[in-house]
Amino acid sequence: xxxxLRIALVVVYAILGLAAAGRSVVQITTKFSEAPLAYSxxxxxxxxxxxxxxxxxRGSFKLALWGTAIELVGVLVVGTLGIIESSWxxxxxxxxxxxxxxxxxxxxLPIVALVSLVRSRRRDAGGSPDQTAASANYQx
Numbered sequence: 001x002x003x004x005l006r007i008a009l010v011v012v013y014a015i016l017g018l019a020a021a022g023r024s025v026v027q028i029t030t031k032f033s034e035a036p037l038a039y040s041x042x043x044x045x046x047x048x049x050x051x052x053x054x055x056x057x058r059g060s061f062k063l064a065l066w067g068t069a070i071e072l073v074g075v076l077v078v079g080t081l082g083i084i085e086s087s088w089x090x091x092x093x094x095x096x097x098x099x100x101x102x103x104x105x106x107x108x109l110p111i112v113a114l115v116s117l118v119r120s121r122r123r124d125a126g127g128s129p130d131q132t133a134a135s136a137n138y139q140x
């Protein structure tokens with residue numbers, strides 16, 4: 001994986017994880033009874049973002065791939081359920097509205113990460129000699 005992209009993904013996941021953690025901890029400690037599902041999902045997303053950031057940083061391809069896949073499914077499910085049945089979400093989660101409260105980053109980030117991870121893995125597994133030699137220095 002391109003080292004600049006790798007660092008950018010780690011930084012964005014770490015920032016998003018901190019933002020989601022801060023938001024969910026405040027919500028859980030001050031008004032959990034108002035929207036327990038929404039606030040729990042926000043905390044879960046914060047943990048998932050942190051796991052993905054560490055996995056990409058350490059080069060744990062499978063964990064990063066699984067984490068980003070789970071994240072994408074979560075964003076799609078929560079975003080769609082928010083449209084279909086908005087009464088289930090008395091307050092927003094990180095993933096409500098497909099991440100619109102976070103500038104759509106929660107829907108775009110896992111797509112970018114998944115594409116990058118899969119391309120990097122394919123290149124490392126059987127790309128051309130030039131590609132393989134170039135990517136050998138930047139394994140994820």
